[in-house]
Amino acid sequence: xxxxxxxxxxxxxxxxxxxxxxxxxxxxxxxxxxxxxxxxxxxxxxxxxxxxxxxxxxxxxxxxxxxxxxxxxxxxxxxxxxxxxxxxxxxxxxxxxxxxxxxxxxxxxxxxxxxxxxxxxxxxxxxxxxxxxxxxxxxxxxxxxxxxxxxxxxxxxxxxxxxxxxxxxxxxxxxxxxxxxxxxxxxxxxxxxxxxxxxxxxxxxxxxxxxxxxxxxxxxxxxxxxxxxxxxxxxxxxxxxxxxxxxxxxxxxxxxxxxxxxxxxxxxxxxxxxxxxxxxxxxxxxxxxxxxxxxxxxx
Amino acid sequence: xxxxxxxxxxxxxxxxxxxxxxxxxxxxxxxxxxxxxxxxxxxxxxxxxxxxxxxxxxxxxxxxxxxxxxxxxxxxxxxxxxxxxxxxxxxxxxxxxxxxxxxxxxxxxxxxxxxxxxxxxxxxxxxxxxxxxxxxxxxxxxxxxxxxxxxxxxxxxxxxxxxxxxxxxxxxxxxxxxxxxxxxxxxxxxxxxxxxxxxxxxxxxxxxxxxxxxxxxxxxxxxxxxxxxxxxxxxxxxxxxxxxxxxxxxxxxxxxxxxxxxxxxxxxxxxxxxxxxx
Numbered sequence: 001x002x003x004x005x006x007x008x009x010x011x012x013x014x015x016x017x018x019x020x021x022x023x024x025x026x027x028x029x030x031x032x033x034x035x036x037x038x039x040x041x042x043x044x045x046x047x048x049x050x051x052x053x054x055x056x057x058x059x060x061x062x063x064x065x066x067x068x069x070x071x072x073x074x075x076x077x078x079x080x081x082x083x084x085x086x087x088x089x090x091x092x093x094x095x096x097x098x099x100x101x102x103x104x105x106x107x108x109x110x111x112x113x114x115x116x117x118x119x120x121x122x123x124x125x126x127x128x129x130x131x132x133x134x135x136x137x138x139x140x141x142x143x144x145x146x147x148x149x150x151x152x153x154x155x156x157x158x159x160x161x162x163x164x165x166x167x168x169x170x171x172x173x174x175x176x177x178x179x180x181x182x183x184x185x186x187x188x189x190x191x192x193x194x195x196x197x198x199x200x201x202x203x204x205x206x207x208x209x210x211x212x213x214x215x216x217x218x219x220x221x222x223x224x225x226x227x228x229x230x231x232x233x234x235x236x237x238x239x240x241x242x243x244x245x246x247x248x249x250x251x252x253x254x255x256x257x258x259x260x261x262x263x264x265x266x267x268x269x270x271x272x273x274x275x276x277x278x279x280x281x282x283x284x285x286x287x288x289x290x291x292x293x294x295x296x297x298x299x
Numbered sequence: 300x301x302x303x304x305x306x307x308x309x310x311x312x313x314x315x316x317x318x319x320x321x322x323x324x325x326x327x328x329x330x331x332x333x334x335x336x337x338x339x340x341x342x343x344x345x346x347x348x349x350x351x352x353x354x355x356x357x358x359x360x361x362x363x364x365x366x367x368x369x370x371x372x373x374x375x376x377x378x379x380x381x382x383x384x385x386x387x388x389x390x391x392x393x394x395x396x397x398x399x400x401x402x403x404x405x406x407x408x409x410x411x412x413x414x415x416x417x418x419x420x421x422x423x424x425x426x427x428x429x430x431x432x433x434x435x436x437x438x439x440x441x442x443x444x445x446x447x448x449x450x451x452x453x454x455x456x457x458x459x460x461x462x463x464x465x466x467x468x469x470x471x472x473x474x475x476x477x478x479x480x481x482x483x484x485x486x487x488x489x490x491x492x493x494x495x496x497x498x499x500x501x502x503x504x505x506x507x508x509x510x511x512x513x514x515x516x517x518x519x520x521x522x523x524x525x526x527x528x529x530x531x532x533x534x535x536x537x538x539x540x541x542x543x544x545x546x547x548x549x550x551x552x553x554x555x556x557x558x559x560x561x562x563x564x565x566x567x568x569x570x571x572x573x574x575x576x577x
Contacts, residue, residue: 019479020398023390024406027450030387034447035413038424045424101322106315112322114562118333121558123508125526126547129533130332133339133540141335173329178567185568223571230415237510241530258419263515268423275420286415290408293575 039279046272056269063273072249072257073274080233080253083168087232088225090172095179096221099187100213102180113184120177128241131170132157160250163243167251171238175231179224186220187213226289233282254278333551340548342541356545365520366546369528374553376438376524377506380445384453384502385495387446392457392498393483395573397466411574414451422515429516436518444516445506452505452570453498459569460494461487496564500557507554525550 046063049056067073102113119127134141135156146154156166190213198208214221236255239245245252245260252260254274262271341352344359360366395407425444426435434440468490469482477485488495510526517527529550533543558565 016479017402020394020403023480023483024394026387027391027454028406028409030443030447031410031413031450034425034444035416035421038421038428039416041424041428042420098325101318101325104315104318106318106322108319108322112326114559115326115330117558117562118330118555121504121554122333122336122551123526123554125508125510125529126336126551127332129529129543129547130336130339134332134335173332181566181568182571183568185566186571188568219575220571223574227570227574234415234417236419241510255417255419258417259511262419262423272420272423275417278417279420282415282417283412286412287408290411290574 042272042276042279045268046276047269049269059269063269064277067270067273067277072252073254075249076252076254076257079164079251080255082164083171083235083239083253084229084232086168087171087175087235088228090168091175091179091228092183092221092225094172094176095181096183098176098180099183102184103187116180117177119173120175124174124237124241127174128170128237131242135166157243158247160248163247163251167239167242170242171232171235174238175228179228182220182224182227183217186217189220190216223293226293230282230286230289233278336544336547336551339540339544342544344542345539356541357548360542360545360549364532364542364546365523365528366532366549368521369523369525370549370553372438372523373507373525373550376442376445377503377553380442380449380506381499381502383442383446384449384505385499388450388453388498388502389457389488389491389495390483391450391454392573393461393487395454395458396461407574410451410454418448418511422512426515435516436522438522438524441509441512441516441524442506444512445502445509448512449502449505452567453502455570455573456498456501456567457491457494458573459566460491460497462569462572464490493564493566496561497566500561500565501567503557504554 047058047060049059049063098116102109102116135143136158142156143154146152155162157163194212194216195208198212203211233253234255235253236259239251239253239256240259243251245256249257255278258271258274258278260271261274262268265271340356341354343349343351343353343356347355391406391410395403398406429435429440434443464487469477469479469486472482472486473479508526510530513524513527514530517523520528520531523531529543529546532546536543
């Protein structure tokens, strides 16, 4: 806070504000044009029927009523919840475990740190194809393994329940590197002297984990959960490229449903109503969550 | 790499090689879906009726498909949007890092809220808007969307880096008569190369890997970027894994190479701090 005073002393207040506004302006303008303005357009389209390009007659809140009355919408909302929860906690658990494994010095540590980020770096288009091969081809790895174990023909992407699990595992696999990087940064902030002091006091590794590591990293863990939740709710390609939302719409999350309603069923009014419904929820949620983050950071 | 050497380090483990073994096994399992891509890429096209691994498949896709064209489009789009992302995100990140008060808080909230909105809600209106401007089926159009959609995380990454620079750095410049803007351009930016490279790397991966925007915007094959080209090729050659995976290898090479070169600068773990306390 000391520099705030320094700034006030040396540059006139107004000039400083103008400069900061100017620096923020390109980002603001671009986000308004590309994100905010189309949302207004989407709001208008959500209360009209009609095709993609030309809006039809005004139908009031009919699209919203249609969408909310459709059991498919609630099914998708349910899967969105499952998908998001497993993405957040699954990738956090794996990422945290790997960050702890890679914390001390050992031969090859630097190489593993980079290699383990690959699922996040390699394009989803590519990894979705290779998972498809691993899971769905008759001759490929996992189905052959299942047959060898006497489980018969396991349809990882054909059975609705299995497909839901598979998509969630795929998402955890794609997302753990992000969590690993977040956790590694948080672990670095724990000073080595704390471990040494607690070891002298006779704390075991597990006691250190539960009484030092978890509490000290709690704030950054919380923030990374929130970020991952937001990323997962809006994650379209991970699901769509692996299963197209099938089988029997079992793996359609809300965003996949919105896309399919708009582009495959050609009902943009309904599709945008779904997306708009998500938007409203996400605005409310993100305002609350950011406030939570700020509160957490004051403690 | 002598064992006695590693013992003297403060954070050395009692059994360093045991840890190496465990890490190697876990890495192998976790990377198996990526190793499979390379293994399948060695298969000959089905039409050749040839068993055994071959590198000829790469020659086949390079000459018989438009993969080089898609690769060029993707490189163009990604490089342009990377440069623009940094140019936009760096000053915005500086504002979040040094600004205080209600306006900065509101700006931070605005970024966070827009970042959390579903892209599907605005791709259609955006497509219609861009169609009026003649940008719909163009690489310029998708580049603009990529820059806009990478601002939030890019801005947080730049903020996290600027937060590590002491303000005394700019203060010295202000005493010498530099303005706030002058201090940012002449003192802060030249000292932020790691932060800039890190943000650039994120922006590059973001635009290289995008599927949704490209699939809605790019309609003609001459404008296809790698993800759309590969996806189309995959659907046309469903059982022909050799050529499909050879294309996949060509697609994953640029981000992996760029990351291999720049990874020591990459740091995204700090973005939590940029969200907090604004």
